[in-house]
Amino acid sequence: MLKNAASQMAGVGSNPLRHHHNKLWTWPFILAVFAILALGAISLFTGVYDIRGQADGKEMFFTTRVPRTLSLMLTGAAMAMAGLVMQLVTQNRLVEPTTTGTIEWSGLGLLSVYLIFPAPSLLLRMTGAILFSFIGTSLFFLLLRRIKLRSSLIVPIVGMMLGAVISAISTFVGLLFQMTQNIESWYIGSFSNVQIGRYEYLWIIVLVTVLIFICADRLTLAGLGQDVATSLGVNYNRIIFLGTALISLAVGIVAAVIGNLPFLGLIVPNIVSMFRGDDLRSNLPWVCLLGMGTIMTCDILSRVLIMPFEIPVSLILGTVGSAVFILILLKQRRSARTPR
Structure with missing residues (x-):
């Protein structure tokens, strides 16, 4: 009953063809998998x-290239x-770890660990x-409620x-304790140092994916608001806590490793919802897949644009992402001006 209600409520305001997208192994999805491969x-x-x-080419292949590609996919x-x-x-639709301060909180957490433990x-x-x-994510959600x-x-x-x-606090603390190099290296997100022994914790992301898929219906209901979720028998505060924990786990792992x-x-979510609606599970x-493809494309470009040097992948992502952010803002502005 809960699943049916979630499916019905999630269809409100989303793509009317969404029910045709519930089947996973369609030809477009298969082609997308081959593209990622x-x-x-x-x-x-x-x-x-x-x-x-x-x-030693074979040894280098399995020591650096394979871990780097796997870390790109997982990240x-x-x-x-x-x-x-x-x-x-x-x-x-304008929210993600970069626009909520979550990633800056991760940086402050890393800096705090360096202050307590020298190595x-x-x-x-x-x-x-x-x-x-x-x-940081909990504080952001608390601010939104008020x-x-x-x-x-x-x-x-x-x-x-x-x-x-939070970024200003991190910079001040880094300058105070002469740890600005740690902050600068963290802000330059790059996969150049990924090798065996430095990326294995990223496999926890597979567990996070499974948990999000299991809780997809309840997260969808939570997205419809506290009143709707509660009326359908979902503990709103508990599911928000779970969602926050899963977000923090994924972002924290990526921040520490990459x-x-x-x-x-x-x-990625904006592009997917543009064509498929807003149902989390489907x-x-x-x-x-699109997240893997996007970051692998940016990383490949970062390696070939000025070869033999390498551009930090965060620079390419930031450039493309800021352009997409502006386009979304302009689209929302045009939609608001369009008479209904």
């Missing part, structure tokens, strides 16, 4: 080091899912990033203001 193959054989012409899926859940819970392990850094991501939202633009503005404050990756959670595989 093709990008993965290109990523494996793209780089300055000639793995086919060197004696793309994680950030895209985090953006999707955030947009659903806040009922706002922290990856597990310690990841724990600090996840904990502070949870605190602010009267007259425009959808208020939500990302509040998030970016909060993120700017660094800051802006706007990925904004681009959109989740598409969001994961």
Whole structure:
């Protein structure tokens, strides 16, 4: 009954053809899977080091290229899912970890761990990033409850203001304790240092994906508001807590292992919902695939544009993401001006 109600309510205001998209293994999806596999193959054989012409090429292939490609796929899926859940819970398409301050809180968590432990392990850094991501995301949701939202633009503005404050605090603390190098290296999100032993925690993202899929119906109901969710038998506060925890887990892991990756959670869910509506369960595989494809494309470009040097992938993501952000704003402005 709950599942049926969720499906019916999630269809309100979404694509009227959404019920035709519930089948997963359609030809478009199969073609998308092959496209991702093709990008993965290109990523494996793209780089300055000639793995086919060197004696240790095979060893380098499995030490650096395979972990890098796998980390690209897992990271793309994680950030895209985090953006999707955030947009659903806040009922706002302009929200993602970059525009809510979540990623800045992760950076503050990493800095705090470095202050306490001079040479922290990856597990310690990841724990600090996840904990502070949870605190920051919870604070953002709490602020939204207390602010009267007259425009959808208020939500990302509040998030970016909060993120700017946290970023300023991180910079001040870094300057005070001479740790600015740690902050700068974190803000430059890059996959150049990924190798065996430095990316394995990203596999936790698979567990996060499964949990989001299991809770998809309840998260969809929570996105319709507290009154609707409660009337349909869902504990609204509990599901918001769970959604916040899953977002924080995904973002914290990525922040500790890779660094800051802006706007990925904004681009992908908006493109998917544009064609498929707003149902979380049926959109989740598409969001994961498109997230993988987006970040792999940006990473391949980062390696070939000025070869033999490498551009940080965060720079390309930030450029593309900011352009998409502006286009979404312009589209919403035109829609608001169109008479109904």
